[in-house]
Amino acid sequence: MCLAIPAKILEIKDNTAVIESLGVKKEVEISLVPDAKKGDYVIVHAGFAIQIVEKEEALATQGYWKEWLDAQED
Amino acid sequence: MHKKIEELKDSIIKNKPQKGINIMEVCGTHTMAISRSGLRQLLPQEINLISGPGCPVCVTASHDIDHIIGIIREYPATLFTFGDMIRVPGTVSSLQDERSRGKDVRVCYSPMDSLEFARKNPEKKVVFVAIGFETTAPLTAVLLRQAAQEDIKNFYIFNTHKLVPPALEILLLDKEIKVDAFLCPGHVSAIIGSKPYDFIANKYRAPCVISGFEPIDILQSLDMIIDQYNTDNPKVEIQYDRVVKPDGNPAAVEAIYEVFEPVDSDWRGVGMLPLTGLGLKSQYSKFNAAKAFPVDIPQPKEPPGCKCGDVLKGILKPFDCKLFAAACTPEKPIGPCMVSSEGSCAAYYKYERKA
Numbered sequence: 043m044c045l046a047i048p049a050k051i052l053e054i055k056d057n058t059a060v061i062e063s064l065g066v067k068k069e070v071e072i073s074l075v076p077d078a079k080k081g082d083y084v085i086v087h088a089g090f091a092i093q094i095v096e097k098e099e100a101l102a103t104q105g106y107w108k109e110w111l112d113a114q115e116d
Numbered sequence: 117m118h119k120k121i122e123e124l125k126d127s128i129i130k131n132k133p134q135k136g137i138n139i140m141e142v143c144g145t146h147t148m149a150i151s152r153s154g155l156r157q158l159l160p161q162e163i164n165l166i167s168g169p170g171c172p173v174c175v176t177a178s179h180d181i182d183h184i185i186g187i188i189r190e191y192p193a194t195l196f197t198f199g200d201m202i203r204v205p206g207t208v209s210s211l212q213d214e215r216s217r218g219k220d221v222r223v224c225y226s227p228m229d230s231l232e233f234a235r236k237n238p239e240k241k242v243v244f245v246a247i248g249f250e251t252t253a254p255l256t257a258v259l260l261r262q263a264a265q266e267d268i269k270n271f272y273i274f275n276t277h278k279l280v281p282p283a284l285e286i287l288l289l290d291k292e293i294k295v296d297a298f299l300c301p302g303h304v305s306a307i308i309g310s311k312p313y314d315f316i317a318n319k320y321r322a323p324c325v326i327s328g329f330e331p332i333d334i335l336q337s338l339d340m341i342i343d344q345y346n347t348d349n350p351k352v353e354i355q356y357d358r359v360v361k362p363d364g365n366p367a368a369v370e371a372i373y374e375v376f377e378p379v380d381s382d383w384r385g386v387g388m389l390p391l392t393g394l395g396l397k398s399q400y401s402k403f404n405a406a407k408a409f410p411v412d413i414p415q416p417k418e419p420p421g422c423k424c425g426d427v428l429k430g431i432l433k434p435f436d437c438k439l440f441a442a443a444c445t446p447e448k449p450i451g452p453c454m455v456s457s458e459g460s461c462a463a464y465y466k467y468e469r470k471a
Contacts, residue, residue: 045145045303046251046303046306046359070226071226071228071255071258073258073367073371074254074255074258074365074367074368074371075365075367076367085303085306085359087251087252087255087303088198088225088226088227088252088255089225089226089227089228089229089255090226090227090228090254090255090258092251092254092303092306092307092365092368093306093307093359093361093365095358095359096358099358099359103328103330103358106329106330110152113152114457
């Protein structure tokens with residue numbers, strides 16, 4: 043329920059951003075991270091960016107979450 | 117990586133308190149991470165990890181579940197919910213049962229899908245089932261802010277949002293459970309920061325460490341908790357500082373308290389706990405599905421033999437329930453802790469069941 047996966051912001055339009063996470067592009071709501079800019083990394087919970095994170099952190103943990111999500115689909 | 121895990125494990129074994137320590141992992145995602153990685157078996161028996169009430173589906177009160185199911189049975193509404201909720205058995209049926217009878221129950225990934233649907237279908241009454249802790253409450257707040265701004269008249273939420281820190285205080289006061297320290301949730305804390313836990317360390321002298329989710333994060337957090345405990349220096353530390361700032365996400369906290377205010381909340385298996393929930397403020401009460409769609413709620417009865425209440429409070433481990441892995445399995449769950457993938461029973465069933 044409280045999963046939040048790191049993603050990179052590719053584009054921003056108003057309160058919506060196109061993000062890329064684990065090779066998948068998606069639109070998410072970004073009004074909860076008013077300082078987020080194109081190129082920033084954020085963590086995404088249920089279609090909403092909830093916090094800005096460092097790039098290194100985002101890249102380091104994406105693999106872990108991918109494995110996690112794959113395991114859930116078993 | 118492996119070497120670091122070994123080092124942390126050695127440190128925990130070396131420093132383990134001789135009389136043992138009960139550490140509650142509050143968050144369901146931590147429960148799953150601990151179960152998946154086999155950490156519970158890796159640790160010495162003096163380190164007793166207790167799974168707490170941090171699975172939102174599991175702690176949703178039976179009468180709320182029955183009310184949600186009642187709405188879709190009695191009103192021509194479209195109901196949006198997170199996937200975990202759909203299989204939870206109510207007193208007479210589940211949302212899944214209702215969907216198979218042709219009722220309009222939809223699983224959403226993002227709550228925004230429900231508002232978007234309401235916008236495009238003004239003739240339909242749309243209800244979003246708003247469950248979850250501080251991680252999810254700001255999302256609902258954003259929806260309601262937008263619904264209010266655009267004056268969307270066919271959108272409602274069934275609100276059961278709950279708060280983590282005040283619930284921890286109630287667990288500390290419970291005589292049946294002895295919790296010495298908390299492994300605090302990572303993504304709830306990404307929103308609220310570390311300060312809301314300060315009173316737990318200051319008043320109750322229980323160590324608190326906000327932890328990430330990888331095995332190495334959890335081991336490091338446990339090592340930090342043990343150090344606080346041994347030196348009698350309880351405080352709130354952030355192990356997951358890559359994501360959690362001391363102030364959390366102020367924009368998200370502001371969104372929560374623009375729309376909600378603290379109210380008493382009913383936790384399944386635990387009962388009514390003062391000021392542990394988020395109620396809609398009066399200017400947002402027109403979105404309250406519980407008021408807009410009243411139903412006669414059947415007298416809730418917990419399934420006979422189900423120990424979810426005691427499991428949620430950490431009094432019993434899933435193995436201690438006679439139904440566990442016998443009558444109650446993920447394919448045919450009896451209690452909510454087996455339904456949600458992050459419920460303690462489901463996590464123990466999948467990863468820790470002894471053959």
